[in-house]
Amino acid sequence: xxxxxxxxxxxxxxxxxxxxxxxxxxxxxxxxxxxxxxxxxxxxxxxxxxxxxxxxxxxxxxxxxxxxxxxxxxxxxxxxxxxxxxxxxxxxxxxxxxxxxxxxxxxxxxxxxxxxxxxxxxxxxxxxxxxxxxxxxxxxxxxxxxxxxxxxxxxxxxxxxxxxxxxxxxxxxxxxxxxxxxxxxxxxxxxxxxxxxxxxxxxxxxxxxxxxxxxxxxxxxxxxxxxxxxxxxxxxxxxxxxxxxxxxxxxxxxxxxxxxxxxxxxxxxxxxxx
Numbered sequence: 047x048x049x050x051x052x053x054x055x056x057x058x059x060x061x062x063x064x065x066x067x068x069x070x071x072x073x074x075x076x077x078x079x080x081x082x083x084x085x086x087x088x089x090x091x092x093x094x095x096x097x098x099x100x101x102x103x104x105x106x107x108x109x110x111x112x113x114x115x116x117x118x119x120x121x122x123x124x125x126x127x128x129x130x131x132x133x134x135x136x137x138x139x140x141x142x143x144x145x146x147x148x149x150x151x152x153x154x155x156x157x158x159x160x161x162x163x164x165x166x167x168x169x170x171x172x173x174x175x176x177x178x179x180x181x182x183x184x185x186x187x188x189x190x191x192x193x194x195x196x197x198x199x200x201x202x203x204x205x206x207x208x209x210x211x212x213x214x215x216x217x218x219x220x221x222x223x224x225x226x227x228x229x230x231x232x233x234x235x236x237x238x239x240x241x242x243x244x245x246x247x248x249x250x251x252x253x254x255x256x257x258x259x260x261x262x263x264x265x266x267x268x269x270x271x272x273x274x275x276x277x278x279x280x281x282x283x284x285x286x287x288x289x290x291x292x293x294x295x296x297x298x299x300x301x302x303x304x305x306x307x308x309x310x311x312x313x314x315x316x317x318x319x320x
Contacts, residue, residue: 049147050075053140060137061124067117071110079145081118082125082138083180086201089249090129092122130200130226142206150214164241164272164314166193171240174264176227177250180204183211186220194219194237200226227257238266245274245312248286258293265319271297274312277304282313296320 088094128134178197205224247254275281297317
């Protein structure tokens with residue numbers, strides 16, 4: 047594949063190394079793109095990324111982990127330095143195309159296993175999703191045509207994949223904002239913000255409560271601030287959410303807790319501005 051050759055050539059230019067540490071062990075070089083996306087998914091943790099990537103091989107073949115551990119850490123030492131750096135966008139863009147071409151039709155990407163998103167009631171209003179992640183693309187087939195969606199993520203890899211998927215579905219009402227949520231401004235959003243949603247905030251941003259007030263101010267009257275977490279984990283019982291109501295005094299609270307073992311379903315905690 048020409049794209050993987052281009053990617054490996056750029057990696058060699060940057061580091062003097064190649065992806066043979068994968069191919070020498072029977073792993074396709076295209077899997078380097080999976081590693082990059084997985085790093086985003088497990089909250090930018092190198093050790094967890096390596097363990098998840100090796101999967102059952104990690105559990106059943108500890109010798110494989112031992113052989114691959116150092117080369118993978120070398121790669122992530124490089125990727126950690128560039129994953130949010132616009133100067134390396136071309137490298138990351140190639141990796142995103144590789145991932146999309148290889149895995150876009152795989153079951154976990156192509157199927158919409160998620161429940162429906164909360165829907166905006168005001169025509170032409172905005173739905174802002176903070177720290178979207180590539181998994182938001184599962185919602186693409188069911189998005190409301192009358193709502194403008196703003197997906198915010200600081201990962202260049204994630205944003206490139208969201209953009210590729212958006213082009214596939216020809217979604218003119220989806221806007222990808224590649225930036226840290228601290229840099230998000232109300233001027234980035236062209237419509238009244240009716241829904242502001244964030245999933246798993248405290249895993250990515252431990253001090254997220256310090257930012258709540260700024261985001262509340264973006265929401266129009268009648269709009270909602272929505273937290274979502276994996277239903278199977280029951281995160282709303284965790285200490286991070288113990289005092290969350292105190293940040294929304296005067297807002298109308300709604301909560302939906304699902305009794306399910308399905309890891310794809312989400313519990314919802316919503317506050318409506320009245």
